[in-house]
Amino acid sequence: xxxxxxxxxxxxxxxxxxQKRNPSFSLRAxxxxxxxxxxxxxxxxxEKRSLPQGRAxxxxxxxxxxxxxxxxxxxxxxxxVPIHDTKxxxxxxxxxxxxxxxxxIIAEWEHSAILSLLDLDSPQHNPxxxxxxxxLSLSRVRTVLRNLERAGFIRKVGKGYQKLxxxxxxxxxxxxxxxxxxxxxxxxxxxxxxxxxDVQDRFYSSMTVAVxxxxxxxxxxxxxxxxxxxxxxxxxxxxxxxxxxxxxMFPLTEKIK
Numbered sequence: 001x002x003x004x005x006x007x008x009x010x011x012x013x014x015x016x017x018x019q020k021r022n023p024s025f026s027l028r029a030x031x032x033x034x035x036x037x038x039x040x041x042x043x044x045x046x047e048k049r050s051l052p053q054g055r056a057x058x059x060x061x062x063x064x065x066x067x068x069x070x071x072x073x074x075x076x077x078x079x080x081v082p083i084h085d086t087k088x089x090x091x092x093x094x095x096x097x098x099x100x101x102x103x104x105i106i107a108e109w110e111h112s113a114i115l116s117l118l119d120l121d122s123p124q125h126n127p128x129x130x131x132x133x134x135x136l137s138l139s140r141v142r143t144v145l146r147n148l149e150r151a152g153f154i155r156k157v158g159k160g161y162q163k164l165x166x167x168x169x170x171x172x173x174x175x176x177x178x179x180x181x182x183x184x185x186x187x188x189x190x191x192x193x194x195x196x197x198d199v200q201d202r203f204y205s206s207m208t209v210a211v212x213x214x215x216x217x218x219x220x221x222x223x224x225x226x227x228x229x230x231x232x233x234x235x236x237x238x239x240x241x242x243x244x245x246x247x248x249m250f251p252l253t254e255k256i257k
Contacts, residue, residue, distance in 0.1 A: 006076035007051050007059075008044065014063055015045070017107065017181055021188070034062050051077050064177050069103065101151040107181035109189060109244070110136060110144045115153060116242040118163040119235075125160035133242075186246050206248075223247055 011034075018025045027045075031038040035058060043049040051059065056077035060070050105111040117130055131141045145161060148154045154161045193202060211219075227247060234243065 004047070005050075006072045007056065007074075008047065008076075010063070010065075010069070010073055011051075011059070012045055013104065014177075021184065034059055053077055064180075066177075069177065101147055103178040104147055105151060105153070107178040107185070108144070109182070109185045110134065110140065111148060113242055113244075114141070114144050114148065115163060118154065118161060120239045120242070122240075125162070186244060187248075189244060190246055219249065223249065 015027075015030050018030060027042060028038045031041040034041065036044075036055070040049070044051055056074050060073050063073075065073050113134055114130055117133060118125055122129075127138060127141045127145060130136070130145075131138045134141070145154065149156065149161075152164065154163050156162075190204075194204060227245065230245060234245075
């Protein structure tokens with residue numbers, strides 16, 4: 001049984017995400033970001049030493065952790081509580097596992113893509129079919145399926161999987177770092193697909209306007225409503241493909257202080 005404390009799992013997860021965005025991102029660069037000596041960081045990640053308790057708050061700050069994610073990070077650094085040994089470590093360990101799983105599911109696009117694949121009108125919902133449709137390795141698909149199953153989003157049925165609609169919503173206390181990573185991956189996917197997908201199968205549009213800031217809340221409300229209506233429209237009829245729909249709105253000007 002895995003006895004990895006939450007803080008170590010979280011540090012490894014963040015390193016993996018950074019390397020995914022930039023394959024040349026090194027352990028030395030990560031150590032610099034965290035304010036640690038590369039040798040010390042290597043020993044922590046390789047389970048040869050624990051995170052010094054006196055550095056836990058600073059590391060949490062440098063990782064941008066907030067809410068429950070920050071709380072569990074600091075608690076695990078203090079108590080060394082593993083996140084998977086839920087039978088012996090008590091309720092907080094189960095909460096840590098739940099948070100880590102949901103953080104990964106939110107941050108990594110493959111999870112939502114596979115959940116949407118299960119909504120397609122197809123008799124094949126096995127890992128091999130999923131890997132082929134999403135152009136992913138079979139090992140990556142199996143990792144994502146394991147995460148989704150452990151988090152209660154899906155269940156194994158025969159050789160395939162079935163989505164559990166009753167459990168397909170996320171917690172309200174979502175780590176901000178996971179959401180930021182999700183948005184980064186969405187933007188990167190949009191950039192890649194701009195070069196590889198035929199214009200008949202994609203739609204990119206943008207406009208630049210002068211705005212009145214007091215209208216932004218209403219604009220966000222309209223955008224959310226539009227996204228819901230667009231999703232409802234696209235799900236009608238026979239569903240054969242999975243699309244990522246992104247709508248970005250952000251300021252180009254700096255605030256006047």
